[in-house]
Amino acid sequence: MTNFEQFDFDRSAYERPRQHNKCGRAAEWGKPCRHDPNEDGSCGGTAECTPYDNNGSWQCRRPQADGGRCENGPDPDGRCGCSRPPCVPRQTLRIKRWRLSVMAVGLVIALIATFTHLSKPHEIFAETFLIGALDSGPLTRNHTGFTGTQGCKTCHEAHDKKPMVWLMAAFGKNKMTKSCTECHTFGGPATSPHNAVFPKEKQVRKIECIMCHTEHKGEDSDISRISDEQCATCHEKPFSKFDHGHPKFSKQFPHFRRTSIRFDHARHFNKHFLDKGLAENVPKSCTTCHNSEQAERSIKPRGFEESCAGCHADQISKRPMVVLRLPEFVESSLDREAVAEVCAPPEEEEEDEEFESISADEMSEIAAYLMKVSGDDPDEYGEAFQELVMAMAEEGTAPLTGVIEDSGAEVTAKKLFAGLNTEAVKQMACAWAANLEYELPTDAIFGGWYGDLLELLYLPAGHGDPVVKNWLDLAVSVKAEDEAGKERVDNMREYLLSPKKGPGACIKCHAVTSDSDTGPAYIEWTYFKDAERSYLTYSHSEHLNLVNPQGVKLADPNQGCTTCHKLDLKADFVAGYADFNAKTFSSNFISMKKNLCVSCHTENRVRQDCRLCHRYHQQPGFHEQVTRNEN
Numbered sequence: 001m002t003n004f005e006q007f008d009f010d011r012s013a014y015e016r017p018r019q020h021n022k023c024g025r026a027a028e029w030g031k032p033c034r035h036d037p038n039e040d041g042s043c044g045g046t047a048e049c050t051p052y053d054n055n056g057s058w059q060c061r062r063p064q065a066d067g068g069r070c071e072n073g074p075d076p077d078g079r080c081g082c083s084r085p086p087c088v089p090r091q092t093l094r095i096k097r098w099r100l101s102v103m104a105v106g107l108v109i110a111l112i113a114t115f116t117h118l119s120k121p122h123e124i125f126a127e128t129f130l131i132g133a134l135d136s137g138p139l140t141r142n143h144t145g146f147t148g149t150q151g152c153k154t155c156h157e158a159h160d161k162k163p164m165v166w167l168m169a170a171f172g173k174n175k176m177t178k179s180c181t182e183c184h185t186f187g188g189p190a191t192s193p194h195n196a197v198f199p200k201e202k203q204v205r206k207i208e209c210i211m212c213h214t215e216h217k218g219e220d221s222d223i224s225r226i227s228d229e230q231c232a233t234c235h236e237k238p239f240s241k242f243d244h245g246h247p248k249f250s251k252q253f254p255h256f257r258r259t260s261i262r263f264d265h266a267r268h269f270n271k272h273f274l275d276k277g278l279a280e281n282v283p284k285s286c287t288t289c290h291n292s293e294q295a296e297r298s299i300k301p302r303g304f305e306e307s308c309a310g311c312h313a314d315q316i317s318k319r320p321m322v323v324l325r326l327p328e329f330v331e332s333s334l335d336r337e338a339v340a341e342v343c344a345p346p347e348e349e350e351e352d353e354e355f356e357s358i359s360a361d362e363m364s365e366i367a368a369y370l371m372k373v374s375g376d377d378p379d380e381y382g383e384a385f386q387e388l389v390m391a392m393a394e395e396g397t398a399p400l401t402g403v404i405e406d407s408g409a410e411v412t413a414k415k416l417f418a419g420l421n422t423e424a425v426k427q428m429a430c431a432w433a434a435n436l437e438y439e440l441p442t443d444a445i446f447g448g449w450y451g452d453l454l455e456l457l458y459l460p461a462g463h464g465d466p467v468v469k470n471w472l473d474l475a476v477s478v479k480a481e482d483e484a485g486k487e488r489v490d491n492m493r494e495y496l497l498s499p500k501k502g503p504g505a506c507i508k509c510h511a512v513t514s515d516s517d518t519g520p521a522y523i524e525w526t527y528f529k530d531a532e533r534s535y536l537t538y539s540h541s542e543h544l545n546l547v548n549p550q551g552v553k554l555a556d557p558n559q560g561c562t563t564c565h566k567l568d569l570k571a572d573f574v575a576g577y578a579d580f581n582a583k584t585f586s587s588n589f590i591s592m593k594k595n596l597c598v599s600c601h602t603e604n605r606v607r608q609d610c611r612l613c614h615r616y617h618q619q620p621g622f623h624e625q626v627t628r629n630e631n
Contacts, residue, residue: 187619396422
């Protein structure tokens with residue numbers, strides 16, 4: 001009697017004659033599973049058994065050779081409770097033999113054509129025989145449109161060439177990824193996992209496009225769709241479903257970086273919004289300040305005018321910027337006759353007497369930086385500053401422009417002194433040259449440049465004033481040449497970037513950030529859009545139409561948002577803005593846990609596959625020649 005056990009999977013290398021693929025685990029580890037690969041070549045052994053439905057009660061059918069009935073048993077939907085990552089099935093010996101046979105016949109025909117100098121029709125026959133024998137089927141509709149008149153050779157370089165070249169290509173290195181990237185572009189290396197750049201010490205496998213995207217499946221095939229099993233083939237910690245083995249969210253999720261605007265939700269809700277004098281400006285709900293109509297991955301704030309101006313608009317115009325201040329002089333180095341020639345002489349000539357400076361102040365921090373002098377040493381700055389005053393009396397704004405250019409500032413003088421009136425500068429300089437205070441003809445009600453007594457000031461006209469923004473951009477971009485220069489730079493920055501004393505109160509809200517320890521700093525004038533987590537997707541707009549497990553509609557402006565976003569009253573939010581590092585911060589909100597999502601995204605309720613929340617490619621796109629209209 002025949003012992004059929006000798007043909008069992010773990011005892012025999014026997015291969016079923018009609019099966020095109022064999023278990024990949026057998027090739028890798030010598031331990032094949034009991035399940036055959038699927039007809040399409042994918043792994044059929046992601047589950048250890050196929051549970052049996054016994055009148056609505058699922059029972060485990062795992063063989064005794066695999067350990068018998070498992071401890072957990074099947075899931076409520078009949079899915080096996082013991083899952084594992086899929087393997088990559090290999091071609092059977094039968095398929096390999098068949099292909100080698102076809103290639104051998106093709107090689108013989110190619111050799112005959114080469115040595116007997118067959119005519120063109122015979123060569124075409126040889127090539128057609130080879131290609132026709134291995135024809136993989138039609139392309140998808142999208143790719144068919146791009147092949148155009150070139151046909152197969154659009155992607156397959158060996159096509160339409162000599163049979164020997166075609167045959168060598170079959171045994172050569174696969175170049176399909178190179179063909180794909182002639183049209184497709186990514187925001188990183190095409191052959192790196194997730195198009196990411198990994199550290200050199202990190203060992204990652206090289207990725208080819210055809211590992212996930214295989215063509216010739218028919219016109220209506222979706223070759224971009226990736227299954228959970230395909231994702232699991234690479235990741236070190238495989239799991240079956242989001243609610244069944246997915247790793248916990250990180251401690252910071254989803255807040256990995258401080259916001260560009262220093263808005264302390266906890267302090268506003270627990271202090272400022274309780275002030276009865278501000279009652280009319282207190283937002284009625286979250287959507288008063290956040291634009292839920294355009295909600296996608298993030299919900300942008302509505303902007304200063306809609307959200308903040310009610311309380312903070314007046315504060316901006318109370319913070320003028322002092323650019324020049326007439327400092328104290330030990331002695332006058334100005335020629336009275338020269339001053340009288342440039343400026344109108346005083347009505348009454350004063351008799352010569354010992355010089356006494358009209359000012360007892362130090363230079364402004366900005367002027368000390370621009371002129372590269374110590375602002376508290378009259379012996380160092382005295383002559384230079386008086387020469388500047390005399391030049392301003394003669395030429396107006398031109399000497400100030402020259403000082404900016406000599407300082408090496410990256411921001412142009414045109415932007416820094418935009419709107420400064422030349423005649424007003426001359427009048428102010430003439431008063432200073434005569435050792436007098438300059439009296440402003442009218443009050444600077446509407447903001448802008450003006451001279452007042454011993455100072456040249458700029459008053460912001462409102463939020464987003466371009467002149468103040470340019471001066472603050474100058475403060476974060478300048479570099480010191482030496483220790484003395486560093487002290488001047490630090491003093492200027494401390495003045496301009498002070499949250500409490502700085503002009504326009506800009507840095508009270510806008511963060512100053514540097515992307516690295518040595519990189520340049522910049523001011524975050526606009527809303528920050530997080531691009532680092534480009535693989536994670538989320539849509540607020542789709543969720544706002546739903547109801548949470550407690551029955552509250554997520555679009556409810558008072559209770560819906562707090563389903564996920566809960567204030568952390570203990571977080572030291574302000575401390576996160578003490579340096580230029582955007583990653584060292586404490587969020588205003590408690591981190592979200594995986595269970596929050598699992599409450600809805602679980603089996604038999606809401607979709608939970610990998611592609612729901614994750615993208616594989618980084619910034620996918622097309623080359624210009626693909627999108628250009630050739631007609």
